[in-house]
Amino acid sequence: MSDTIQALARALNADIQGINAVSHNVANINTPGYQGVRAVADFGASVGLSRQVVLGDGPLRSTGRSLDLALRGDGFFVVDRGGQPLLTRAGSFVRDTEGYLATRGGDRVVTDGGALLLPDGGVRVDEQGVVWSGDQRLAQLTVVAADPGRLQAVEGGYRYDGELMNWSGRVQQGATEQSNVDAAAQTLQLIELTRHAESVQRVVSIYDRTLDVGINRIGDN
Structure with a gap:
């Protein structure tokens, strides 16, 4: 040729x-927490191109639910799926059948104390991701930053094989993040x-x- x-x-x-x-x-475009992708040059791929996640805040939808959490800044919640960490921006969490904080798909949310057993009644989550029950500190959500080039999309989030980095954004309680895709663009x-x-x-x-x-x-x- x-x-x-x-x-x-x-x-x-x-x-x-x-x-x-x-x-x-x-x-x-209507998937909560979805981060857009773009095709980028990748000389290791058979076609010379690969998809890379484009990090960025999506618009917020206010819900008033105490377990709905949105991230501002390029960070990810860490959840446990079958003993393996998974990164996600979809923060519409629930109380699972055993009372633990989890995703709607059943993955338990990781904190500095492991899985979080929720108390009876509501909880408050501050901007640093610390979970409170009244004046009692329960745990701090594990929120991390990651290299977008090493994120591998799976259902409900991303697998990640790189080094996790410190996150410097904030958590907003009572809201969910929508897709960061700009339809016009x-x-x-x-x-x-x-x-x-x-x-x-x-x-x-x-x-x-x-x-x-x-x-x-x-x-x-």
């Missing part, structure tokens, strides 16, 4: 991967990627016809 065809193929593949990322974002990006892909396809067609003419003329000689 010529260098020209290879370059065109890479450009077209980049557009397709970009369109796929936009489609994934749009499909999750995604629409504009989709239009740009589609037009570019169409342009590359036209160039491929022209180049193909040029090669065909050149081969036929060689045959005439």
